Amino acid sequence: xxxxxxxxxxxxxxxxxxxxxxxxxxxxxxxxxxxxxxxxxxxxxxxxxxxxxxxxxxxxxxxxxxxxxxxxxxxxxxxxxxxxxxxxxxxxxxxxxxxxxxxxxxxxxxxxxxxxxxxxxxxxxxxxxxxxxxxxxxxxxxxxxxxxxxxxxxxxxxxxxxxxxxxxxxxxxxxxxxxxxxxxxxxxxxxxxxxxxxxxxxxxxxxxxxxxxxxxxxxxxxxxxxxxxxxxxxxxxxxxxxxxxxxxxxxxxxxxxxxxxxxxxxxxxxxxxxxxxxxxxxxxxxxxxxxxxxxxxxxxxxxxxxxxxxxxxxxxxxxxxxxxxxxxxxxxxxxxxxxxxxxxxxxxxxxxxxxxxxxxxxxxxxxxxxxxxxxxxxxxxxxxxxxxxxxxxxxxxxxxxxxxxxxxxxxxxxxxxxxxxxxxxxxxxxxxxxxxxxxxxxxxxxxxxxxxxxxxxxxxxxxxxxxxx
Amino acid sequence: xxxxxxxxxxxxxxxxxxxxxxxxxxxxxxxxxxxxxxxxxxxxxxxxxxxxxxxxxxxxxxxxxxxxxxxxxxxxxxxxxxxxxxxxxxxxxxxxxxxxxxxxxxxxxxxxxxxxxxxxxxxxxxxxxxxxxxxxxxxxxxxxxxxxxxxxxxxxxxxxxxxxxxxxxxxxxxxxxxxxxxxxxxxxxxxxxxxxxxxxxxxxxxxxxxxxxxxxxxxxxxx
Numbered sequence: 001x002x003x004x005x006x007x008x009x010x011x012x013x014x015x016x017x018x019x020x021x022x023x024x025x026x027x028x029x030x031x032x033x034x035x036x037x038x039x040x041x042x043x044x045x046x047x048x049x050x051x052x053x054x055x056x057x058x059x060x061x062x063x064x065x066x067x068x069x070x071x072x073x074x075x076x077x078x079x080x081x082x083x084x085x086x087x088x089x090x091x092x093x094x095x096x097x098x099x100x101x102x103x104x105x106x107x108x109x110x111x112x113x114x115x116x117x118x119x120x121x122x123x124x125x126x127x128x129x130x131x132x133x134x135x136x137x138x139x140x141x142x143x144x145x146x147x148x149x150x151x152x153x154x155x156x157x158x159x160x161x162x163x164x165x166x167x168x169x170x171x172x173x174x175x176x177x178x179x180x181x182x183x184x185x186x187x188x189x190x191x192x193x194x195x196x197x198x199x200x201x202x203x204x205x206x207x208x209x210x211x212x213x214x215x216x217x218x219x220x221x222x223x224x225x226x227x228x229x230x231x232x233x234x235x236x237x238x239x240x241x242x243x244x245x246x247x248x249x250x251x252x253x254x255x256x257x258x259x260x261x262x263x264x265x266x267x268x269x270x271x272x273x274x275x276x277x278x279x280x281x282x283x284x285x286x287x288x289x290x291x292x293x294x295x296x297x298x299x300x301x302x303x304x305x306x307x308x309x310x311x312x313x314x315x316x317x318x319x320x321x322x323x324x325x326x327x328x329x330x331x332x333x334x335x336x337x338x339x340x341x342x343x344x345x346x347x348x349x350x351x352x353x354x355x356x357x358x359x360x361x362x363x364x365x366x367x368x369x370x371x372x373x374x375x376x377x378x379x380x381x382x383x384x385x386x387x388x389x390x391x392x393x394x395x396x397x398x399x400x401x402x403x404x405x406x407x408x409x410x411x412x413x414x415x416x417x418x419x420x421x422x423x424x425x426x427x428x429x430x431x432x433x434x435x436x437x438x439x440x441x442x443x444x445x446x447x448x449x450x451x452x453x454x455x456x457x458x459x460x461x462x463x464x465x466x467x468x469x
Numbered sequence: 470x471x472x473x474x475x476x477x478x479x480x481x482x483x484x485x486x487x488x489x490x491x492x493x494x495x496x497x498x499x500x501x502x503x504x505x506x507x508x509x510x511x512x513x514x515x516x517x518x519x520x521x522x523x524x525x526x527x528x529x530x531x532x533x534x535x536x537x538x539x540x541x542x543x544x545x546x547x548x549x550x551x552x553x554x555x556x557x558x559x560x561x562x563x564x565x566x567x568x569x570x571x572x573x574x575x576x577x578x579x580x581x582x583x584x585x586x587x588x589x590x591x592x593x594x595x596x597x598x599x600x601x602x603x604x605x606x607x608x609x610x611x612x613x614x615x616x617x618x619x620x621x622x623x624x625x626x627x628x629x630x631x632x633x634x635x636x637x638x639x640x641x642x643x644x645x646x647x648x649x650x651x652x653x654x655x656x657x658x659x660x661x662x663x664x665x666x667x668x669x670x671x672x673x674x675x676x677x678x679x680x681x682x683x684x685x686x687x688x689x690x691x692x
Contacts, residue, residue, distance in 0.1 A: 287573075294571055295654065302653075314554060329623055330649060333662040361653045368657055433656070 012191045016184020023180065024173050031172065035165040043137075046153045050139055053083070053151050058143075066147055070096045073149075082154035084117065084136045090146025097150070099136070107148045110140050114155070194223045198230065210238045246416065254431065255296065262289045299432040306358060306439040314355040315467065320388050320395050321346040323356060327363045328386055331371065338371050339382055340401075346388035352395050352465050354444055359397075359463070362440040365433040366399040366459050374403025374456060394446070394462050402456040411450040437461060470494045470585050471513070475505030475531065476520040476547065485518070488574050489581075502526025506534055514542050515585040518577075521548035521559065529562040536563035543584040547572075556652060575686035579638040586637065597632035600679055600692040602671065604632050613671060623648065624667050631680070631690040640687035664688055 007013060053076065061069040070087060077085045077098035086097035092107055099117045106113045117136045138152025197215050204212040213234060214227040269282035328344045335342040352359075363386075370384040381402050389396040406414060415438040434448070437459075441448045445467045449460040472494050476482040482498050489496040497514075499505035502523040509517055509531070517535075521528040532544050546564040548555060556567045565587070566580050596605045601614040609625060611618045620628065626648050631639055641660040645651045664680070672678040681689045 291573070295656070298569075298654075326649065329621075330651075330655075330659055330663075333666050334657055334659050337662055357652060360651060364651075364653075364655050368655060371657070 007185055007188050007192060010188040010192050012188035013184050016180055016188070020177055020180035020184070023176050027172055027176060028169065031165065031169050035162065038165070039162060046137065046155075050151050050153060054139060054141060054149070057149060057151065061143055061147075066143075066145060069143075069147070069149070073097060082156075084119075084138060084150070084152040084154060086138075086150040088148045090148075092148070095147075102138075102140075102150050106138065106140050106150060110142050113138050113140060113152075191223075198223075198227065201230075205234065210234070210241060251300070255293065258289055258293050258296070262286055262293070265289065296432065299436060303432060303436050303439045306436070306443050314357065315353050316356065317351050318354050318356045318359065319348075320350040320352050320354075320359070320397060320463070321348050323360050323363060324386055324388055324397065327360060327367060330364075331367050335367075335371050335384060340371060340374065341383045342367075343383055343385045344387075345385065347390070350388050350390060350395055352444075352463050353467055354463060355440075358440045358443065359461075362437040362461055363397055363399070365437050366397075366461065369433055369459075370399050370401040370403070370457075374401035391462075393466070394464050397461040397463070398458060400453045400456060400458040402453065405452060405455055405457045406450055408452075414450070415448060434459075470515045470582075472496045472516050472518060472581060473499065473505065473509055473512070473514045474518045475499045475502065475509075475523060475528065476518070477501060477523050478520070485574070485577065489578070492578055494581075500524075502528065502531045506531045509535055509542065510538060510540060516581050517542050517544045518581065519544055519546055519564070521546055521550065529559065529564075532563040543587055545577075545580055545584055547577075573685075575638070575683075576640050576642060579640045579643065579687060582637050583634050583639070583643070586634070597629070597635065599632055599635045599690050600677065602632070602679055602690075604628060613675070618670055620667075620670065624663070624670070627663060627667055628671070628690075631688065634690075636689065636691045638683050638686045638689050643687070 057069055057072055057076075060072040064071070073085045073087050073096045076083055077096070084097075084099055086099050086102045087095045088102075088107060089095055092104065094102075099119050101118065103115055106115060114135065114137050116133070118133050134154045134156045136152045137155045138150050141149040141151070143149060201212050201214045213231045216224050216227045216231070265282050265286040269279040269286065272279045272282065324344055324346050328342055332342050367384065367386065374384060383402065385398075385400045387396075387398040387400070389398060415434050438448050441461055441463070444463045446461065446463040449462060451458040451460065470493075472489055474482060474485055474489075474496055476485070476498070477500050479500070482500065486496045486498055497508060497512075499508050503525045505517075505519065505523070506526060517532075519528040519531055523531070526534075528546060528548075532546070535542070535544075543565045544563065545566045545568060546559045547568055547570060548559065549570045559567045565584055568577060568580060595607050596603060598604075602611070603613075604611050604625075606629065611620055611625065611628065627644065630644065630647050641658075642654060644660050645654070664682075668678075668680045672680055677692070679690050679692065681691065683689050
């Protein structure tokens with residue numbers, strides 16, 4: 001019962017009902033019009049027939065007088081069919097005819113009349129006795145001699161024609177309704193089962209099983225298209241949720257650890273309250289720790305904002321060559337102090353629609369990484385190269401070093417937040433530098449590529465010249 | 470120096486007031502936007518320090534109202550919103566400097582002191598002099614005790630900024646913002662490296678160093 005109710009409440013079923021109602025109204029209108037036209041036609045034929053008989057009778061009367069008329073009437077009256085005939089003398093006394101009585105009103109007023117009557121016998125053999133009653137449509141006529149003539153047709157027959165049409169109406173409508181409702185229920189059930197599978201999936205997902213997917217059939221209909229796009233959306237959501245979970249896990253770990261350190265130092269300072277110099281030292285290191293925390297926090301927030309795309313409004317035409325020159329100039333002394341040469345290869349005027357601030361910061365992160373992780377050694381050339389390469393519709397900012405490089409297996413992973421390769425643990429850093437580079441690339445519709453520099457790492461920030469197209 | 474602090478966080482305000490008083494500045498405090506606006510319009514202050522989010526009237530609207538009334542007192546905006554677009558909005562509203570929370574007090578103090586002296590003649594001077602060090606902004610020449618010093622263009626701008634604010638603490642962040650136009654903090658001590666190069670060119674072999682490191686705060690050039 002419940003499932004029937006659900007079926008009746010579906011949109012498909014409701015639409016079917018609406019269409020059935022519309023079809024019924026339409027059918028009634030068409031059939032009604034046809035029936036109306038047909039009955040007018042029949043009536044006109046009857047009037048014409050009556051007219052012909054009247055002419056015949058009038059002709060008989062002119063030729064043979066009252067006796068001829070009566071004879072003709074009797075001949076007509078004997079014949080089969082729905083004809084009605086009645087003749088009275090000038091006093092209204094019946095002389096001939098096939099009906100028992102005609103109202104005085106009809107006799108006295110010549111013209112068209114409709115009245116109930118009773119015949120002397122049935123129209124046709126075998127009809128039951130009660131079929132002698134009927135309704136007549138007649139014309140009454142007064143002959144010059146005063147003889148009154150009534151000629152007409154039984155219209156029960158016409159009415160029964162109407163009855164047939166009404167019956168046809170009824171069956172036709174009944175068939176439309178039955179077939180319509182059955183067809184509607186069937187298609188509603190089909191649609192409902194598809195919808196139910198989607199609903200089932202979404203309920204499973206809401207109850208926590210994010211890996212559930214909407215089944216896709218081979219029909220490639222609109223439901224399959226919907227299911228495919230829903231599944232794509234679910235994939236994206238699942239990916240984002242996984243990312244979010246990883247981030248919260250990382251935040252929990254990477255912010256809690258320094259917070260704990262901070263707390264320990266402050267507690268230590270409190271214990272050493274008697275020794276002013278050591279407590280001052282502990283407080284100083286606590287401030288440093290808190291500054292590192294703030295820096296990590298700022299970096300996280302910036303990555304989140306860049307990933308959310310809320311900084312895209314800052315895009316302007318910028319010369320990447322200028323950005324590279326500025327950053328290189330800023331880091332030249334740092335690199336030299338680290339025993340590295342910083343080389344720049346860039347054509348002038350490489351225009352890109354981008355955020356100067358974010359691209360600069362991404363490049364700073366890449367250069368800092370190169371300087372930090374590529375210490376000069378005997379076996380490699382102590383140089384960090386920054387190149388600007390125009391590559392089709394993209395501009396590539398490439399930072400290459402001759403350090404230990406990044407193993408192929410780690411290349412995707414290092415772009416994630418807080419991921420620090422074991423080799424890097426010894427160096428100071430938050431593990432957010434490359435995540436920001438990746439986020440900036442993503443914001444500009446670009447990407448980060450990590451390649452082998454044989455030896456060393458080659459990181460490429462690929463930016464489309466027109467990030468929006 | 471007379472400073473008005475408009476900040477609704479009572480604890481932060483108390484700390485800043487105490488520290489500013491210790492640094493020798495008279496500090497008044499308003500804890501909401503309306504009071505702050507009334508105080509700023511009725512009294513002469515050298516610097517206004519305005520929190521961006523305030524009860525009753527937000528910080529940017531306070532600054533806009535003051536600027537409409539032709540109050541030209543330098544304004545330092547404090548805000549938890551630190552992205553470039555937030556900064557641009559703040560400066561567009563009439564702020565003169567923008568500092569993102571959380572900040573070190575030394576940073577706040579350095580910026581307040583620099584702001585307070587913005588209207589001084591040094592702004593428009595064509596040359597700066599600190600001790601026997603001279604910087605000519607027009608010919609872009611630097612010499613110390615008559616000996617010319619060769620500087621890279623960026624080193625020149627660095628020295629120019631320091632000398633413009635001679636006797637004042639200039640933080641690393643201020644240098645990055647004003648000399649390099651970067652509004653982010655690199656992880657490495659890149660400014661320190663540049664400063665040590667500049668120091669080598671200016672102070673090496675001299676008996677009186679001019680370029681001083683202020684511990685926990687930044688740098689200062691003075692006799």
